[in-house]
Amino acid sequence: MKITALSLVLILLAGTLVAPIGFSEAQSSDLIAPNPPTNLTATPVSNNQINLSWAAPVNSTLDQVNGYKIEISSHCSGSFGVLVENTTTTSTTYSNTGLVKGICYAYKVSAINPVYIGNPSNTAYATTWTAPNSPTSLTANAISSSQINLSWITPTNTGGTPVIGYMIQKRDSCTGSFSTLVANTSNTSTTYSNTGLVNGTCYQYRVFAHNAVGTSMASNNATGTTLQNPTPSPSSTSAPGGLSVVAKSNTALKLTWSAPSTSGVSIIGYQIQRNGTTIVNNTSNTQTSFTNSGLLPAHQQTYRVAAWNSAGLGPYSGNATGMTTNLIGIIPTDTNNLGQQVSSFVQYYKVIFKQQREDTIKALKACNEKISNATPENRAKVKADCKIVLKTIKEKYKDIRKQFKDDFKVFRDTAKSLIKVAKEDKTIDKDDAKGLKKVLKKFEKESKKITKEFKTEIKEIKKEIKHEEKQHKKELKELEKEKKNKHDDDDNDDDD
Template structure:
């Protein structure tokens, strides 16, 4: 007996059902395809995690690739990293990641009949990195020897706490740099001290964490302030006469960063115990000065300070000089008295000032025309007697006299006349 024939309609229906089933498997996870196993995630840098897994096994299973999903919230939500790797390789590198971030992964097997349920998850955390640069660096001159620095901490600490800052300084506008010793710890302000005046310094700052030192900030510059000059040097004092002492000195080796505008000159008559200002400001840059109107045979001590726009320097070392002796001042109280018809007696008082040297005699001059012309009666009496008798004179004749004192410096000025 012949078998029954299957209606064509039934065959077409069965074929359509199988096609619809295959299509459904291709667009949803299916238990017909086993997932990968032994998924591991390993951080290899601050921006890369490497994945590896074991391929599934099964009779007649043909793997066309793997779907990889990633989560940044511990698996609560997922995003498709790769819909299909398109190969049977069981490794994958996820790059371009953020540092110090934990990523969770799962993998699906992709076949022609569908995609498997996900594998077990695996997680890894990318490494920390050196910090980003500090921002807002400002350098401010605080004094002639100090510059203050301030900055803002990096916006990204690299995933590891900031442990300090590297501060660098340049004296050539940033061509070359030297690292300073930072005693300020994690503070975002620090002072650079012990600097020379009127000098421009450029700075940059880098942040440090457990990974290392980050890139430097932008630079900032400041110039230390000017100061008063250093003292003049080489001060010398020499007596030019019995009433004048000349001073000379060398300008300061350091003008303090501001031009010298004058000098202050001080004088002492007690060897430097007390001082009086001789000139508050010479008002010029000359390095010489003459002190006049001085007393003879007197020792004077001097010191000089330099002046600039900031102020007055410390005083120089001292220098002393003694004015020499001078000729005596005039005798006083000269009188002439007729002692007889042929003699006139003279008397006078010794000079009030012997010029700093003992009186050794007197010069006596006489005039017979009322002082119009004079003749030397005695060039030097050779003694200190303050009297003299002029004898052998003509009677009834008027005589005029004048006297000068003599010391080792010479003959002094004339006394007033007496007749």
């Protein structure tokens, strides 16, 4: 179609980002380039569909907008390609189907009138749904001779659509194949009580997450062995009553109970067990409350309490369960408070290392004492057992730190996308964006520093324990030498 001098002037005035379409001289005198559409949003609605919505340009009637050009970029990176050249309709919605699950897509839209293709809208991002990641930190705590309680953490990445239930599988006697215990819990609870089990038997569990798209891979395996309650002493106290466990913080739980009947013999303390393991053998007081601190956030614990008197330890109370509170939400939804959320990550990371340090030091000292007191023929076995204990602690916290770093990676990547969108939409300036990116780097720097400090500290503790062990061996040798000399002197006296 012929382009007039007037139309050429209009094209030059409009700039390089406004493209002319074939038009007549009459049309050119009436129309101007349409403004960009606004408020473009992209919403995933399944594993293969994303719905787009936008607002028409403010002058769409005057500009005779009669269609829209839609562009797309796969994986939210690289150049844009044309998805729809011209919708040939004034509708401000579009459904993009036939997509690949779990892929990020970027979109932008331009308005079209009989003469021009306008400048593009803001860029909108969306990721199609996929199956969730695996649940993490599964634990199996035996709380009686017939019951094991399970607890786990919801997948950080739910695949874009909420988790709607969990499948739980069990392996009897910790051997053979897994069988399905619950096909779908049909709820979002992250705890489960497996009852009706056999006394003193090992059971192994794993958990899968369901969402609208499908089922995740399995969680870690967790093992628990059912317990046997101790037989109460003939004249010991009765069991404490009314045991209650409430969250005091994200790292502490508070226990309260009522004192048992004394049968005329005064109570001298209480024994406290957590998940079947004694954490306080004797409180050595009559207080009926106890705070268990140094725990990990969002972790469930089960307790029971028994009273001591001069006759011995009485029967245990009933079990009571509590869960520490969550520390933070993992996925940011906007650029507000990113600095505070990263600070919370640093705090959580310090809590993990503090707990690992306490567990490691306790195990190292206990091992040193056992090795020192072991007979020569039994010392090798004690050392081997200690290595297994220390390796178990190391692997446990290695898994926790790995999951934590994976969580932060999701947090960081999401935050970077939000910052990018905010810059393009001009809701934050360049300086603010640089500041937010600097905040995201803070965690990586802090985590490396904490990890280095922890490793150095553990090395120093091991050195101290080895030094104590050498001193202990030296003292034993000197004692043996003194005994031998005394024995020789006694023999000489007999000869005289």
